[in-house]
Amino acid sequence: MPTETRALDTRTAIVQATFDLTLANGAVPSLDAVVRASGVSKGGLLHHFPTRVTLLRGLAQWLGAKSIAWFDDLCEQGSAIDAWLAASTPKSEEMNEIFVLFTTMQALRAAGETGDSDYGEFTAHVDRKIAEELAGPDAEQRALLIRLVGDGLFFASLLGSSVPEAARLALSERLAAPVPS
Known part of the structure; x- marks a missing residue:
């Protein structure tokens, strides 16, 4: 097996173990727990992730990459606007990744990492995909507005106040409509 492939497999095993432990325990695990769960030596872990913060960043980046692939799959079924608003009303099976992401981001903040999110x-990918579908000089602003509407739907869903699908579809059509001049 080529060295690059082995390194990628090791890195993925470490991140997957961190995800699984965070989900199972409700908190970000220690490096020692990740070593035991991943089957990687402590030196192997530290080679890929020298600190707990770099491990958390790696987990956030991994979740971001998975989310991009998932969102792109949704886009293939319709428009990016529809995909984003549908993605903004998570299903129960998607809540595990959301929980781990929130836990990871909170742990990064607690460690003093307040810069741009690794997620x-x-x-940015969502904004670009939506803006590509919109016409006019205000496409980027409208894309941001649509993403923020999706964020609102997301938090409403988390709080148990989700918007019915028919209303979400009508909202999607309205947001995609050109703005009258």
């Missing part, structure tokens, strides 16, 4: 590439 930020996902939101």
